[in-house]
Amino acid sequence: MTTVATKPALPPLEHALEDGWTLPASWYSDPAVLALERERIFASAWTYAAPAEWVAESGSYVAAQVGHVPIVVVRDRDGELRGFVNVCRHRGHLVVAGKGCRETLQCPYHAWTYDLDGTLRRAPRSEREPGFDATAFSLHPISVGTWGPFVFANPDPEAEPLADTLGELPEIVASSGLDVDALRFHSHHEWPIASNWKVAIENYLECYHCPAAHPGFSKVIDVGPDAYGLAVHATFSSQIGPVRASALAGDGQSPYTPRGEVTQAQYHFLFPATTVNIAPGFPNVSLERWIPDGTHRTIEVTDYYFAPDIPAAELEELMAWDSQVAEEDVSLVESVQRGLDSGAVPQGRLMMESERLIADFQRRVRDALVGS
Ligand code: FES
Ligand SMILES: [Fe+2]
Known part of the structure; x- marks a missing residue:
C-alpha cells in the first residue's frame, strides 16, 4: 500500500489511485474540494x-x-x-x-x-x-x-488554442463516418442530477455497468470487454462500441435500428467536463457539458446535432433510445452519491481494465488538486 501526501486542506488519500483505489468518498461532498476544483481545473479548462x-x-x-x-x-x-x-x-x-x-x-x-x-x-x-x-x-x-x-x-484569456487541446479528436470523430460540418443544431436539453459532477463523469467513462443497467442500449451496442474499445489520449479519452449485427438486421428486439453511414458508437470525454457522443446510424452527434452546481448537483447540458432532412420518426427513435439511457444513468449516479455520502466505504476499488478511463480521470483530478 502506498500513501499519497496531500495538502492539509483536503481529506487524505489513504490508498493510492495507482493501486486501483478510487478517490476518497469525501472528495465528492467536501466544499473545499469543489473550491479547489474551480480554481485549479475549471478556471482554465476548454x-x-x-x-x-x-x-x-x-x-x-x-x-x-x-x-x-x-x-x-x-x-x-x-x-x-x-x-x-x-x-x-x-x-x-x-x-x-x-x-x-x-x-x-x-x-x-x-x-x-x-x-x-x-x-x-x-x-x-x-x-x-x-x-x-x-x-x-x-x-x-x-x-x-x-x-x-x-x-x-x-475562462482563461491566455489559454492555449482549442485545436491543441482537441488534438486528434476531430480525426477520430471523422473516422466514425461523420462529417460534423454537415450537421445542424437540433435541440438543447438540460438535466439536473443530484450528484457531484465527478460521479456523473465517472459513470460516463465506463460501460462495465451497461449489461446490468442499460439492457436497451446493450441490445444495440456490443458492450462486451473484447468488443468495446477504451483508449486514453493526451487530453481526452474514448470509448468505441461496435453495432450488434442483430440490431443492424432490424431483429425487432432492439429499441433502435441504426440505419445509415455511421457504423459505430463513439463516446469521447474531453477533460474536465465535455462529452461528445455519436450514435450509429444516420449522421448525428450530441455534445454535452457537465456543470458542477454545488457539491451535490450537476447540470448535464446536451445539444443534439443531426444531418438535415432526417425523417422526424428516425430522430425520435434515436432520442428516445438515448433518453432511456440517460434516465437510467441519473438513477445510478444519484444512488452512488447517497452511498458515498454515507462514508461507509471511504475508498472504492476500480476494475482497472474495464474502468481504466475512470482511473485516468481520477489521476487528472488528483494531480490538478494536490500534484502527482
Ligand atoms: S449595471 Fe450591472 S450590476 Fe449594476
Ligand atoms: Fe450509463
Missing part, C-alpha cells in the same frame, strides 16, 4: 459552450455557463468571435441572458452598457463621479474557439 450557428451574425450573442463561470460569446462588428465573463463590472448582475442579436450588451440592473468588444460604453450618472474611468471596467475577456459547428470557451 469546455463546449454553444452551437456556432447561434453566433453567426454580427451582434449575435449567447450566454452560457462553463464550470462555475457565466460567460457570453459574441460575434463582434468585425465578424470576430469573442468571449467575456458575463458578470457586470458594476455589482455583479449577469449582463445578458439567453441568446439574441444586439448592438451592445446592456446589464438590466442599472443599465451599464458594454460594446461588443467588452468595453464599457456607458454607465448612467458616471459623469457625476469625479475620476470615474470607464476604460477600467471592461468585461473580463475569456478564450473562445470553434471546431466545426461547435463553440468552445475557456
